[in-house]
Amino acid sequence: MNIPEEKVLEQVNQFRDMWSLKEEPIQDIFLEAVNRNFIVIEFPSNFQISGFFVEKKDRDKMFNCIYINSLEPVGRKNFSLAHELYHCYFYKSNDTICGSKNRKDPIEKAAELFASNLLIPRKHLYSLLKKNSIKNTMQVNTKFIFALQKIYKVSFQAVLYTLKQMKDNPDYEDAIPSNINSAIFTKYYNHKYFEELTSLTLSDDKLNNLNSVIPRFKLPDRYKDILVQNYNGNKISNDELKEIFDFFEESI
Numbered sequence: 001m002n003i004p005e006e007k008v009l010e011q012v013n014q015f016r017d018m019w020s021l022k023e024e025p026i027q028d029i030f031l032e033a034v035n036r037n038f039i040v041i042e043f044p045s046n047f048q049i050s051g052f053f054v055e056k057k058d059r060d061k062m063f064n065c066i067y068i069n070s071l072e073p074v075g076r077k078n079f080s081l082a083h084e085l086y087h088c089y090f091y092k093s094n095d096t097i098c099g100s101k102n103r104k105d106p107i108e109k110a111a112e113l114f115a116s117n118l119l120i121p122r123k124h125l126y127s128l129l130k131k132n133s134i135k136n137t138m139q140v141n142t143k144f145i146f147a148l149q150k151i152y153k154v155s156f157q158a159v160l161y162t163l164k165q166m167k168d169n170p171d172y173e174d175a176i177p178s179n180i181n182s183a184i185f186t187k188y189y190n191h192k193y194f195e196e197l198t199s200l201t202l203s204d205d206k207l208n209n210l211n212s213v214i215p216r217f218k219l220p221d222r223y224k225d226i227l228v229q230n231y232n233g234n235k236i237s238n239d240e241l242k243e244i245f246d247f248f249e250e251s252i
């Protein structure tokens with residue numbers, strides 16, 4: 001099954017309607033998902049997994065659960081979450097897990113395209129570049145890409161892919177800097193250079209962690225709230241609460 005790009009773009013619009021999102025950058029997609037009762041779990045995994053989505057039945061209730069691999073950079077994790085949301089609302093994955101090994105599957109490709117257009121609304125980026133007359137004034141260097149990453153909260157590679165895609169699109173190409181030479185950046189698609197990119201990013205802005213890996217164990221917020229409620233109701237002891245939070249390296 002091939003899913004045409006126009007269809008995916010339509011699905012992005014449908015999704016924005018469902019979640020009442022504007023065609024703008026999403027500040028914290030994890031928070032948006034948690035606010036809509038998604039159970040999001042994160043922990044590090046070495047098995048080329050980006051994430052997966054499952055519907056879990058608990059008595060008569062259904063829960064949407066998303067796992068995200070925290071061994072991937074922060075910007076990529078936002079993308080993985082958007083990708084898994086596609087599986088939740090549109091087409092389920094043919095595989096149990098989503099990762100680099102099944103990127104050629106048409107549903108996986110559609111989920112990637114969905115994530116890209118959801119997180120980087122093309123019209124928004126187009127007007128931003130136009131407004132600042134970026135085309136003729138801006139040298140496309142790492143600093144420029146970092147700046148766009150910070151606006152859209154995505155990975156370096158996601159920005160690069162988008163700029164290249166827009167350059168080939170007659171609707172947008174007049175805003176894309178002509179001097180873009182993406183070849184010089186392609187090495188950053190390779191895991192071998194991830195650390196180099198991380199330090200380059202942090203030396204540009206020490207608060208920009210989008211290219212950093214933070215291999216955390218993240219307890220779903222819903223469980224955290226239930227634990228604290230139980231503690232406040234004297235159902236579990238201080239030590240028990242502390243033990244669970246310590247395991248997830250979270251502060252109470």
Ligand SMILES: [Zn+2]
Nearest residue numbers: 093098108111
């Ligand atoms: Zn997938």
